[in-house]
Amino acid sequence: MQNGSTPEPPQIPPEDHVFVDNVKKSFGPTVVLKGITMHLRRNETAVIIGGSGAGKTTLLRILIGLEKPTSGHVWVDGEDMGAMNERQLNRFRQRFGMVFQYAALLDSLTIYENVAFPLREHRKHMSEKEIRDKVVGMLNLLGLENKEERMPSELSGGQRKRVGLARALMLEPKILIYDEPTSGLDPQTSRMVDDLIEETRDRFGVTSVVISHDMASTFRIAHQAFLVIQGQVVASGKPDELAYGDNEVAREFIAASGVAPERLSRVDKQPEPGEAAVRYHAAGSTGASGNAS
Numbered sequence: 001m002q003n004g005s006t007p008e009p010p011q012i013p014p015e016d017h018v019f020v021d022n023v024k025k026s027f028g029p030t031v032v033l034k035g036i037t038m039h040l041r042r043n044e045t046a047v048i049i050g051g052s053g054a055g056k057t058t059l060l061r062i063l064i065g066l067e068k069p070t071s072g073h074v075w076v077d078g079e080d081m082g083a084m085n086e087r088q089l090n091r092f093r094q095r096f097g098m099v100f101q102y103a104a105l106l107d108s109l110t111i112y113e114n115v116a117f118p119l120r121e122h123r124k125h126m127s128e129k130e131i132r133d134k135v136v137g138m139l140n141l142l143g144l145e146n147k148e149e150r151m152p153s154e155l156s157g158g159q160r161k162r163v164g165l166a167r168a169l170m171l172e173p174k175i176l177i178y179d180e181p182t183s184g185l186d187p188q189t190s191r192m193v194d195d196l197i198e199e200t201r202d203r204f205g206v207t208s209v210v211i212s213h214d215m216a217s218t219f220r221i222a223h224q225a226f227l228v229i230q231g232q233v234v235a236s237g238k239p240d241e242l243a244y245g246d247n248e249v250a251r252e253f254i255a256a257s258g259v260a261p262e263r264l265s266r267v268d269k270q271p272e273p274g275e276a277a278v279r280y281h282a283a284g285s286t287g288a289s290g291n292a293s
């Protein structure tokens, strides 16, 4: 095995859901990741930002076990993914849900069949009624009432994103990974997707990992941001700390994006006692204020 024998587990802080431990990755002579270390805390949102070709997608593939690191480890719930065989890894991967860029729905299947797909693959014991209840329940929860028999092409970009999220939630993952969730969306729909990411984190108690080029979105949702440049984490912390801290590279990266961070700082919404923490959008509305296309 590439990683050698399983080491003694390091001291992992209990709040760490995922601990990326000095991960390096090369493809032949090309060194893509040069020793990435990240602590991703339970039930928080971590956003990975960085330039094109920095290694973000490679890191993501290692995180979900699609690719093995050349060296280093990924610990999830204190378990070393590198020490698992293919069968163990296949089971373990169900802890992750992926929301792909552009939702990646199957165009020839109805919304219902798209969302039911993971259950048909991985929950062979479920009856059609159980599947229907789960799929329709989730679609309703995400504000997609009566859309089951539609085709993906009949929905708006924001609605498709919600279908992708519904599908990702079917196997009840504990870690949700979003690959550039707001790319290609207008600002209002992007804001809606940000709300959706946060509401989903609240509602399902998941840990969110977001790869993003969208600095405005990063400021709205990140508890922690990681700036990856040329295969290294060059800065990490709250977006505010990156924007105003001592790290010049981080300050410049954020300044170059053109957002005004003082207007964007993350606001944690504390629900009033008795008030639901989650407010999904009603059917038909795709914007936070219900007026986006």
Ligand SMILES: Nc1ncnc2c1ncn2[C@@H]1O[C@H](COP(=O)(O)OP(=O)(O)OP(=O)(O)O)[C@@H](O)[C@H]1O
Binding pocket: 027, 030, 032, 050, 051, 052, 053, 054, 055, 056, 057, 058, 059
């Ligand atoms: N399977 C592979 N074989 C060889 N090189 C690879 C492979 N996968 C990725 N790379 C190289 O690794 C580097 C990082 O790629 P990666 O896709 O992780 O970047 P990224 O940060 O996701 O970029 P982007 O923001 O453009 O999506 C690139 O130079 C790429 O060519």
Ligand SMILES: [Mg+2]
Binding pocket: 056, 057, 058
């Ligand atoms: Mg990429």
